[in-house]
Amino acid sequence: MGLSEEENQMKFGVTFDYLCPFAWNAHEAVLAGLAGGRPWKVDFLAFSLAQAHTSEDDPAVWYNPAGQSGLDALQWGVAIRDHWPELFGKAHSALFAARHQHGLDLKDTQVLADAVSSAGCDPDEVAKVVSTGEPLCKIAGEHMMAVDQWMAFGVPTFITGDQAVFIRFMERGRLDDLDRALQLLSWNRLNEYKHTTIPR
Numbered sequence: 285m286g287l288s289e290e291e292n293q294m295k296f297g298v299t300f301d302y303l304c305p306f307a308w309n310a311h312e313a314v315l316a317g318l319a320g321g322r323p324w325k326v327d328f329l330a331f332s333l334a335q336a337h338t339s340e341d342d343p344a345v346w347y348n349p350a351g352q353s354g355l356d357a358l359q360w361g362v363a364i365r366d367h368w369p370e371l372f373g374k375a376h377s378a379l380f381a382a383r384h385q386h387g388l389d390l391k392d393t394q395v396l397a398d399a400v401s402s403a404g405c406d407p408d409e410v411a412k413v414v415s416t417g418e419p420l421c422k423i424a425g426e427h428m429m430a431v432d433q434w435m436a437f438g439v440p441t442f443i444t445g446d447q448a449v450f451i452r453f454m455e456r457g458r459l460d461d462l463d464r465a466l467q468l469l470s471w472n473r474l475n476e477y478k479h480t481t482i483p484r
């Protein structure tokens with residue numbers, strides 16, 4: 285008897301923060317795979333690099349979010365992910381590109397509005413959702429879960445079951461690189477494999 289569609293699906297989570305160019309490299313590959321029909325069920329999990337770099341003695345960034353690096357963009361991304369999932373892929377790419385392709389300031393609300401508008405979202409509606417505080421609560425919960433459950437420390441971290449792997453892809457959107465990396469996610473006898481230099 286053949287496997288069901290659900291059993292054939294590969295399920296994984298992947299963390300993101302729009303501040304990180306390596307996260308953009310990875311997420312473009314994930315989005316390309318989904319667009320190309322890969323049998324994946326993907327959870328896009330918010331992770332705050334600002335919080336990851338906060339001292340243990342300092343309050344968490346969600347208690348004082350104003351001006352925190354990357355946190356505004358994360359809230360816009362999570363709002364679209366949860367309320368307009370059909371537009372999330374394009375908006376996700378646009379928010380990464382605003383920072384890393386166009387060199388824009390993600391603390392500027394107009395930059396965020398322009399990015400999501402280019403993906404077909406209504407920026408006023410997204411801003412309304414952000415103003416409720418719901419996306420910020422989601423970010424806090426997902427970040428703390430990633431740290432507490434999988435000891436995540438950065439983005440992109442790929443998560444499947446009880447395994448979590450931090451991966452830096454050097455090229456953006458390479459589906460072949462992602463396919464190769466996903467095959468290794470459950471290989472837990474390898475802890476670290478790092479090139480000392482990368483010829484470019």
